[in-house]
Amino acid sequence: MAKLYFNYSSMNAGKSTVLLQASYNYVERGMRTLLLTAAVDDRAGVGRISSRIGLVAEADIFRAGDNLLDHIRKAHEAAPIDAVFVDEAQFLTEDQVWQLAHASDRLGMPVMCFGLRTDFQGKLFPGSKALLALADSLKEIKTICWCGRKATMVARLDGSGRIVEEGEQVVIGGEESYVSLCRRHWVDRDLGPRCD
Ligand SMILES: [Zn+2]
Numbered sequence: 001m002a003k004l005y006f007n008y009s010s011m012n013a014g015k016s017t018v019l020l021q022a023s024y025n026y027v028e029r030g031m032r033t034l035l036l037t038a039a040v041d042d043r044a045g046v047g048r049i050s051s052r053i054g055l056v057a058e059a060d061i062f063r064a065g066d067n068l069l070d071h072i073r074k075a076h077e078a079a080p081i082d083a084v085f086v087d088e089a090q091f092l093t094e095d096q097v098w099q100l101a102h103a104s105d106r107l108g109m110p111v112m113c114f115g116l117r118t119d120f121q122g123k124l125f126p127g128s129k130a131l132l133a134l135a136d137s138l139k140e141i142k143t144i145c146w147c148g149r150k151a152t153m154v155a156r157l158d159g160s161g162r163i164v165e166e167g168e169q170v171v172i173g174g175e176e177s178y179v180s181l182c183r184r185h186w187v188d189r190d191l192g193p194r195c196d
Contacts, residue, residue: 089115
């Protein structure tokens, strides 16, 4: 269906795995997909989407000023696209979310966005805020806290594994890591029994 989808999750819920699997389902049937990811994500080098279980695919990158409707239209004119997949969708601007909505409505293709709902301080990312407002379909990709409850929150850890309370929404190239927690343990800053 030519809809705008937002599949949101906490960290480490396997959203890139779900994205790559869904894209593969199209490719396997002889259809063409366009993959996009944020330039700020350099986990696998710019222009690649990779999952923790080893799946990797080439992707076009987007930056804050890019017009994604133009980008998708150009690619679609070169060779028809059956579906668009956007990883790290939390980094989209509100304008870009509208551009993706227009791509879906005017070019008649499904646009499936995958991203984090909130940052380490429990606040919506700009892209996620716009997608929660505009998407036709919202779906949560679930993961669990160490206690077994659904993990809806993200904590940022510094290089020595301590929870960080302050800082920029996005840190590039630092030593921090992220862990998903249920709301109760996020509020209590309780990382649970750790093996390290
Ligand atoms: Zn918990």
